[in-house]
Amino acid sequence: MNSNASQHVTVIGAGIVGLCVAYALRKEGFAVRVIDPEEPGSQCSFGNAGAISAGSVAPLAMPGILKSSAKMLLEADSPLYVPPHYWLRAAPWLWRFVASATPQRVEEIATALTDLFTGAVENHRALAKEIGCPDRVVQTGQLHLYRNAAALDKDMGSWRLRERHGVKCERLDAKAIRDLEPAVSSDYTLAMFMPEQGAVTNPFAYAHAIAEAARQRGVDFVRDRVRMLAPHAGGWKVQGVERTYQSNLVVMAAGVWSAELLRPLGLRLPLESQRGYHLHVASPNIAIGRPIVFADRKVFAVPMEHGLRISGTVEFGGLEMPPTARRAEALGEAAVQGLPGLALNAPTMWMGHRPCLPDSLPVLGPVSRLPGLWCAFGHGHLGVTGSVNTGRWIAQALANKMPLERFVRYSLARFY
Numbered sequence: 001m002n003s004n005a006s007q008h009v010t011v012i013g014a015g016i017v018g019l020c021v022a023y024a025l026r027k028e029g030f031a032v033r034v035i036d037p038e039e040p041g042s043q044c045s046f047g048n049a050g051a052i053s054a055g056s057v058a059p060l061a062m063p064g065i066l067k068s069s070a071k072m073l074l075e076a077d078s079p080l081y082v083p084p085h086y087w088l089r090a091a092p093w094l095w096r097f098v099a100s101a102t103p104q105r106v107e108e109i110a111t112a113l114t115d116l117f118t119g120a121v122e123n124h125r126a127l128a129k130e131i132g133c134p135d136r137v138v139q140t141g142q143l144h145l146y147r148n149a150a151a152l153d154k155d156m157g158s159w160r161l162r163e164r165h166g167v168k169c170e171r172l173d174a175k176a177i178r179d180l181e182p183a184v185s186s187d188y189t190l191a192m193f194m195p196e197q198g199a200v201t202n203p204f205a206y207a208h209a210i211a212e213a214a215r216q217r218g219v220d221f222v223r224d225r226v227r228m229l230a231p232h233a234g235g236w237k238v239q240g241v242e243r244t245y246q247s248n249l250v251v252m253a254a255g256v257w258s259a260e261l262l263r264p265l266g267l268r269l270p271l272e273s274q275r276g277y278h279l280h281v282a283s284p285n286i287a288i289g290r291p292i293v294f295a296d297r298k299v300f301a302v303p304m305e306h307g308l309r310i311s312g313t314v315e316f317g318g319l320e321m322p323p324t325a326r327r328a329e330a331l332g333e334a335a336v337q338g339l340p341g342l343a344l345n346a347p348t349m350w351m352g353h354r355p356c357l358p359d360s361l362p363v364l365g366p367v368s369r370l371p372g373l374w375c376a377f378g379h380g381h382l383g384v385t386g387s388v389n390t391g392r393w394i395a396q397a398l399a400n401k402m403p404l405e406r407f408v409r410y411s412l413a414r415f416y
């Protein structure tokens with residue numbers, strides 16, 4: 001019998017990250033239980049843009065971030081907005097965000113993201129094949145569009161950073177853009193194309209397929225809301241609303257909700273929701289072949305299994321504030337400008353909570369002062385991308401096949 005089988009692991013949260021962790025742990029032979037009050041993949045992992053952006057190794061806070069985004073933060077229609085009532089709450093997070101934008105720290109973060117994202121497209125493709133939905137992960141590349149050279153120059157720091165970290169990037173002129181994506185407006189005259197990037201064609205269905213495959217391999221899925229957890233008899237006691245669960249190990253993978261579950265254990269983390277939106281159009285009247293980013297509006301347009309998804313924007317405001325319909329409408333307006341033939345026929349609107357730490361790195365690995373407690377949350381804008389390797393790393397480390405040192409850069413100790 002596999003010796004890991006005697007180790008029982010409770011994974012808290014069945015988003016794309018918790019599901020990849022649970023699936024990988026089961027493959028290593030662990031006995032695994034996943035607890036979530038909601039259907040697997042139904043929160044932030046439901047409505048994202050599905051891009052597997054392994055080349056997105058530049059953190060959100062680049063040198064000069066204060067100058068480039070200060071005005072934006074105050075404008076309700078801008079791609080990055082903090083409503084007045086939330087400023088006091090957001091201020092400490094924003095302070096850390098700006099403080100992480102030093103050239104040296106940016107290089108360190110890019111190195112850490114490169115490590116986490118290496119092989120993400122291939123590993124997602126392998127996973128999709130293994131669980132019986134090979135067509136759900138595709139490698140189409142990703143196109144970032146600019147109106148002119150001055151706009152591209154402003155982003156050149158992050159493109160150079162990507163190139164330094166081995167990401168393949170090609171500069172395209174207006175003709176090459178039209179050859180690749182005829183539906184794009186001629187207002188966009190320059191682009192950066194990353195041919196090696198991938199995409200999930202239906203994020204919710206993909207999460208569901210991982211959950212189903214995990215269930216078939218013996219992972220126990222429990223519908224319950226975790227209230228608290230505590231060390232108990234050499235392992236962990238996890239108290240849900242319905243009942244109490246015991247296990248040797250716990251992996252916290254509850255996305256943006258992880259911080260409130262860890263706080264009673266004395267772990268205070270600067271984890272904020274960056275609320276993002278999508279408009280999904282079933283019959284858009286145009287076709288595009290790959291995820292497109294309108295860089296000036298920070299808007300993604302992504303072809304999906306059932307239509308076109310337009311997504312993006314960052315809104316602070318926490319977990320309780322209702323969605324702001326205007327932000328989703330602004331996405332539609334930007335997409336119509338970039339794709340003039342687009343028909344916004346009866347779009348559906350969605351808002352989700354990206355779990356974001358100020359340095360754009362997730363929290364991964366063991367909590368040294370609480371043996372048996374592991375973290376896998378805070379993947380921010382790139383949780384689909386990072387999920388597959390997060391799962392593999394945690395499973396391999398717990399199976400003693402990967403050294404724990406690999407987690408040092410992502411440890412929650414960096415906030416203490």
Ligand SMILES: Cc1cc2nc3c(=O)[nH]c(=O)nc-3n(C[C@H](O)[C@H](O)[C@H](O)COP(=O)(O)OP(=O)(O)OC[C@H]3O[C@@H](n4cnc5c(N)ncnc54)[C@H](O)[C@@H]3O)c2cc1C
Pocket residue numbers: 012013014015016017018035036037038039040041042043044045046047048049050051052053224225226227253254255256257261275276277278311312351352353354355376377378379380381382383384385386
């Ligand atoms: C508009 C938008 C576009 C995006 N586009 C992309 C993209 O193109 N590419 C990319 O890589 N990423 C993208 N992301 C980011 C990505 O969606 C997230 O990083 C990812 O979904 C986070 O996954 P998660 O499993 O950590 O969190 P979630 O999917 O939110 O899962 C957390 C789970 O924890 C559960 N939970 C909460 N509280 C408890 C509790 N007390 N007990 C038990 N369970 C609990 C929740 O019910 C939930 O199921 C996008 C996000 C948004 C909003």
